[in-house]
Amino acid sequence: MDFQLNDQQRELIEGTERLGRQLQAQAKEAGDAEHHGDFEPMHKLRRDMAANGLLGLNMPTEYGGMGLPLLDTLLLIQSLQKIDSTLGGLAHRTSTGAIGAILELGNQAQKDRYVTGVARGEFGVSIGITEPDAGSAATAMKTRGRIEGDDVFIRGQKIFISAAKAHKYTMLYCRFGSTGSARDIGAIVVPHDAPGFSISPGTLNMAGERQYELFFDDCKVPRENILAESNAFGKLISVYNAERLGSMARMLGSAQASFEFALQYVQERKQFGRELADFQGLQWMLAEMKVKLEAAQLMVWRAASNAMTGLPVPVETSMAKVYVAQACKEICDDAIQLLGGYGYMTEYPVEARYREVRGGSIYGGTLQIHKNMIAAHLLGRKNNQWAPKAET
Numbered sequence: 448m449d450f451q452l453n454d455q456q457r458e459l460i461e462g463t464e465r466l467g468r469q470l471q472a473q474a475k476e477a478g479d480a481e482h483h484g485d486f487e488p489m490h491k492l493r494r495d496m497a498a499n500g501l502l503g504l505n506m507p508t509e510y511g512g513m514g515l516p517l518l519d520t521l522l523l524i525q526s527l528q529k530i531d532s533t534l535g536g537l538a539h540r541t542s543t544g545a546i547g548a549i550l551e552l553g554n555q556a557q558k559d560r561y562v563t564g565v566a567r568g569e570f571g572v573s574i575g576i577t578e579p580d581a582g583s584a585a586t587a588m589k590t591r592g593r594i595e596g597d598d599v600f601i602r603g604q605k606i607f608i609s610a611a612k613a614h615k616y617t618m619l620y621c622r623f624g625s626t627g628s629a630r631d632i633g634a635i636v637v638p639h640d641a642p643g644f645s646i647s648p649g650t651l652n653m654a655g656e657r658q659y660e661l662f663f664d665d666c667k668v669p670r671e672n673i674l675a676e677s678n679a680f681g682k683l684i685s686v687y688n689a690e691r692l693g694s695m696a697r698m699l700g701s702a703q704a705s706f707e708f709a710l711q712y713v714q715e716r717k718q719f720g721r722e723l724a725d726f727q728g729l730q731w732m733l734a735e736m737k738v739k740l741e742a743a744q745l746m747v748w749r750a751a752s753n754a755m756t757g758l759p760v761p762v763e764t765s766m767a768k769v770y771v772a773q774a775c776k777e778i779c780d781d782a783i784q785l786l787g788g789y790g791y792m793t794e795y796p797v798e799a800r801y802r803e804v805r806g807g808s809i810y811g812g813t814l815q816i817h818k819n820m821i822a823a824h825l826l827g828r829k830n831n832q833w834a835p836k837a838e839t
C-alpha cells in the first residue's frame with residue numbers, strides 16, 4: 448500500500464495544470480457562451496483540449512485516448528477542475544463519461560466511432576437515464592425501443608440530461624423487452640439529428656450549467672446503434688461507477704480551489720489589528736477543511752486504485768461518494784465563511800465553488816441512495832426499496 452503520488456504522477460499534474468492555466472480564459476468564455484446558448488466556443492475548446500492531450504485521459508491510445516490508469520485520470524480531472532469547472536467537466540465527460548460504457552459494451556465499430564470521436568474532441572455523448580417519474584427509482588423507466596427490421600423506434604422522455612445541447616449523441620438507457628423488470632433495460636446511442644428526437648431549451652441549474660429534457664417521438668435510430676438489448680442495467684451501473692468517481696474528482700477540485708483561496712485570504716485580511724489567520728477559531732476551521740480534503744481524496748484514490756484491473760468496487764464507490772460529496776460541501780461552505788461577506792459575493796470565487804459541489808449530493812445517485820446500497824452491503828441484504836405489492 449503506497450499513499451504517495453509517484454514522480455510521474457506529480458509531473459503529469461504539473462504539466463496538466465500548466466496547460467489548464469493556458470486554456471483558463473478560453474474555458475471561462477466557452478462556459479459563459481454555453482450559458483447563453485452559444486455552443487461554438489465549447490466545440491473549439493473541446494478540440495483545443497484534445498490537441499493538448501486533455502481528453503479521453505483513461506481511454507486506450509488505439510481509440511485516440513491517453514491510456515492513463517483510472518487513478519491518474521482522476522488526479523488530472525481534479526487538477527483541471529481546480530483551475531476551471533468547464534475544463535474539469537470536459538475532461539470528466541470525455542474520460543469517465545458515457546464512452547466508458549461504450550468501451551465496455553460496444554462492438555468494434557461502435558468503439559471506433561464513438562470512443563475515438565469523443566477522445567479526439569470531435570463530439571460529445573450525453574448519458575440519458577433519468578425520467579420525470581423515474582429518478583432514484585431508475586429501473587422504473589418507461590422509455591422504450593421497438594425493434595423493426597434494421598431500425599429501432601424509441602418513445603419516451605428523459606430529464607436533467609447534462610450538456611445534451613452541446614453534444615451530438617446521447618447514450619440512452621431504455622427498455623427493449625416487455626417483462627416489466629430491470630432485465631428489459633438496455634442501451635442505444637441516439638444521434639441528436641435522428642428523426643423524432645428533440646431537446647428542450649434547458650433549465651439552468653444552481654451551478655449555471657443547463658440540464659435538458661430529451662423527447663423521443665417514435666425516434667428512428669439504426670439498429671446497429673444498440674449497445675445492449677437486455678440484461679444490461681447491472682453492467683451499465685457498474686461502468687457508471689467510474690463516472691461517479693470522475694464527478695467526485697471534480698468535487699475535490701472545486702473544494703481544493705476553495706480551500707487554497709481561503710488559506711491565502713486569511714493571511715492577507717486583517718481585523719482587530721491582526722491577520723484573520725491569527726484567530727484560533729479560524730485556524731481550527733482551516734485544519735478541519737484540510738483533514739476533510741485529504742480524507743476525501745484518499746477514499747477516491749482507494750476506489751480508483753482497486754479498480755485498476757477492472758471496474759470500481761460498488762461499495763467503495765458508494766462510500767467514497769457519501770463522504771466526498773458531504774466533505775466537499777462543508778469545505779466550500781467554510782471557505783465562504785472564512786471570507787465573510789466577500790465570500791458570499793460573486794466577485795470572489797468561493798460562492799461559485801459551493802454551487803459547483805452542491806449537485807454532487809444529487810446526481811449519480813443521491814447520498815440517500817448510496818447509503819441504502821452501503822447498508823444493504825453491510826447487512827448482506829438485497830437493496831430493494833420497492834413498496835410491497837398489495838395483496839389481492
Ligand SMILES: Cc1cc2nc3c(=O)[nH]c(=O)nc-3n(C[C@H](O)[C@H](O)[C@H](O)COP(=O)(O)OP(=O)(O)OC[C@H]3O[C@@H](n4cnc5c(N)ncnc54)[C@H](O)[C@@H]3O)c2cc1C
Nearest residue numbers: 574575576577582583607608609806809810811813815832
Ligand atoms: C446537476 C445534475 C446533473 C444531472 N445529470 C444527469 C445526466 O446527465 N443524466 C441523467 O440521466 N440524469 C442526470 N441527473 C439526474 C439525477 O441523476 C437525478 O436527479 C437523481 O438520480 C435523483 O432523482 P430525482 O431528482 O428524481 O429525485 P427523487 O428520486 O425524486 O428523490 C427525491 C429525494 O428522495 C430521496 N429518496 C428517493 N428514494 C429514496 C429511498 N429509497 N431511500 C431514501 N431516500 C430516497 C432522494 O435521496 C432525494 O433526497 C442530473 C441531476 C443533477 C442535479
